[in-house]
Amino acid sequence: MADACANFRYLNRDGQWADFFRHTLSLRDDGSLQLRQVPRLDGAAPDGIDRLAAPDGMSGIAIDRDGTIYASDPAGNRILRTDGCDGRTAPLRCIGLSLGGFDSLNRPRGVVILRRRRALVVVDSGNDRLLLFDPLSAHVLAIWGEAEEFSTPLTAAEDVDGNVYVLDYGHQRVQRIDISGRVDAPFWDAVRFSGLVTHPADLAVDSSHDRTWIYIRDEASREIVVFDASGRPRLDTDGSPVRIDVHAVAAPLGLAATADALYIGDNGTRAVVQFAWTGDRFELAGPAFGYHGPVAALALDGRGRLFVHAGVGAAVPLLLDAAYGRNGVLWSRALSVVPDRVSWFRLSSIGAALPPGTHLQCFTRASEQPQDPPVDPSSNDPFPAPHWQAQAPDITDFYLGGAPARYLWVGVRFSSDGLSTPVLSQLRVDFNHCGYDQFLPAIYRSDRGCEDFLVRFLALFESFFAEEERTIAHLADLFDPLVVPDAAVRWLAEWLAVTLDETDDIAAQRTAVAEAFSRYGRRGTVAGLRESLRRQAHVNAVIHEPIVESSWWALPASRACTCGGSQEPVWTGGGDSILGFSTVLAAAYPQGAVLGTTAVLDQSHLSTSDEFAAALFEDVAHQFTVRVHSGEVRDERTRARVEQVVAREKPAHTVHHVCLIEPRMRVGFQARVGIDTVVGGGALPGQLGRSSGSIVLGGEPRGRIGERSTVGTTTRL
Secondary structure, three states: OOOOOOOEEEOOHHHOOOOEEEEOEEEOOOOOEEEOEEEEEOOOOOOOHHHOOOOOOOOOEEEOOOOOEEEEEOOOOEEEEEOOOOOOEEEOOOOOOOOOOOOOOOOEEEEEEEOOOOEEEEEEHHHOEEEEEOOOOOOEEEEEOOOOOOOOEEEEEEOOOOOEEEEEOOOOEEEEEOOOOOEOHHHHHHHHHHOOOOOEEEEEEEEOOOOEEEEEEEOOOOEEEEEOOOOOEOEOOOOOEOEEEOOOOOOEEEEEEOOOEEEEEEOOOOEEEEEEEOOOOEEEEEEOEOOOOOOOEEEEOOOOEEEEEOOOOOOEEEEEEEEEOOEEEEEEOOEOOOOOOEOEEEEEEEOOEOOOOEEEEEEEEEEOOOOOOOOOOOOOOOOOOOOOEEOOOOOOEEEOOOOOEOEEEEEEEEEEOOOOOOEEOEEEEEEOOOOHHHHOOHHHHOOOOOOOHHHHHHHHHHHHHHHHHHHHHOHHHHHOOOOOOHHHHHHHHHHOOOOOOOOOOHHHHHHHHHOHHHHHOOOOOHHHHHHHHHHHHOOOOEEEOHHHHOOEOOOOOEEEOOHHHOOOEEEOOOOOOOEOOOEEOOOOOOOOOOOOOOOOOOOOOOOOHHHOOHHHHOOOOOEEEEEEEHHHOOOHHHHHHHHHHHHHHOOOOOEEEEEEEOOOOEOOOEOOEOOOEOOOOOOOOOOOOOOOOOOOOOOOOOOEOOEOOOEOOOEOO
């Protein structure tokens, strides 16, 4: 009944939500949607950081490979160093301490560590230059900008090739300096030629071996524009420059970038804000969770942490992708399933997860016109009434109803406390539904001004039994061992009289059930018994049937030959007449006692016509031997399992014997050299009741005539 009409449609096509738009939501590998991840404060916030005043300008912070942190203190004209081992913070010795010397600092701002040159670059803003220090000895390695190349430089960043990008605030430009210290003037010429940046105020660089993105914040337009290493703007899929509108950031200061995100300090809201790259554009993901304080600089350590320089004190670490944005929005285009109008019946989510602190709220609209209703994803009310019909939060399965319409729109609002996220895997919409009302008398289906009360009322009962009806509709799945739930595999095995091995994993048990029918066709045969022993007892057995190898000896027939006039009989040869090798003597005459021929007293038997030749096979028929190497039977438990399998799988009228092939020769059990006999060392004395088929007496060897023949002295009987 649940899928009787099959009038439904899944809205998440190919796991890509192709007919939808989304804002601050990320697509997981399984096709589900969740809120975008944002940083989270690592540990507890430093005491008093929420009461610190906003910085009066930009500072700098850089993290070395060993975890050592270098941060500038513009007010104190010094560089602070936080040891990567013990975490102690102290001014970097010798740097900036000399008064009036060539290495003295005046309002140091940006700090960057050059990977290729192994140098600490300090943007000495008050002296309009850049100083390069050895981070270990604090000796000055170079001075950039002595020819008035800079005017109030503020910050710097390095790319993977060792080029340094300097924000020259006074000259309103960004200078690129190569690894040898030479200015690359064409870079800024290209940026200026684009017309996208007129007054740069901050910058960040994300660089790898296959791409370099330079983020420049323009103070005039309140935008961040992305450029490549040559100064040309990066373009999106529409061919437009990649730009980030930062009007939502009240007082931006400090930038840091990764391959898929840009982090901006906001001293207006006293937070760190993340913009996420969607593959085509940047969108606001939300503030970092747990941090509330000033931001003077940001830096990444390359190990999944973002450090915030608050202007004073130690840097505050944030863990990347450890929390979630607070809000996200999903909305569809106009959905239409058939050219004509349909009665939209139900919208339900499949695989929705709502951990504590998270919520999903659905919105719908049905109309005859294809014009999209208004949506404002960045607003607190993204789906305004009366254009949208809102459902109560966390109701993810509800009745649609209303007049038939050609188009349907669906919207979903995600919300969270920041510590977890709701997850939406699939949406299903049902239309032209065949409900329980079709089974009622016609008088109940007539419209008497009750609108859709009856349909809604019956739909409530349908929801109660939907799962049971769906199970009944897919009852065949319960008989498929490859898709039946794990808990039902043993139940299905009982239907087929299959004994499952408790030690097998679920995959092996499913295989045993799936192959049961074909095995029944071989049950009772040598091949079927060997297969059962291999699967259930894990031994490779050899099945020996005496009747198969029994051939009775008979004299070959003779025929007369007149060739050459000779009347000597010529015997007809036969390879199966070699007594003792390929044939044996018959135990009795096939036809029983015959008067005058085989009727010998006490040496013959009587046979009816129905028992003709039965006496020939009495000793070999309906019996077999199961031979297993003792190396495969390591304990009594395995041997008992072999006996159980043989007793269960053999034909009921047969007699069997399980023989362990051991390193010895036993007459009647394993006496065929090269086949089942293993010649070992000396035999051990046997024990009555425990030896099978062979007993060896212990003690001294018995005497022989002429040798050791003194009875009672050297001879034992």
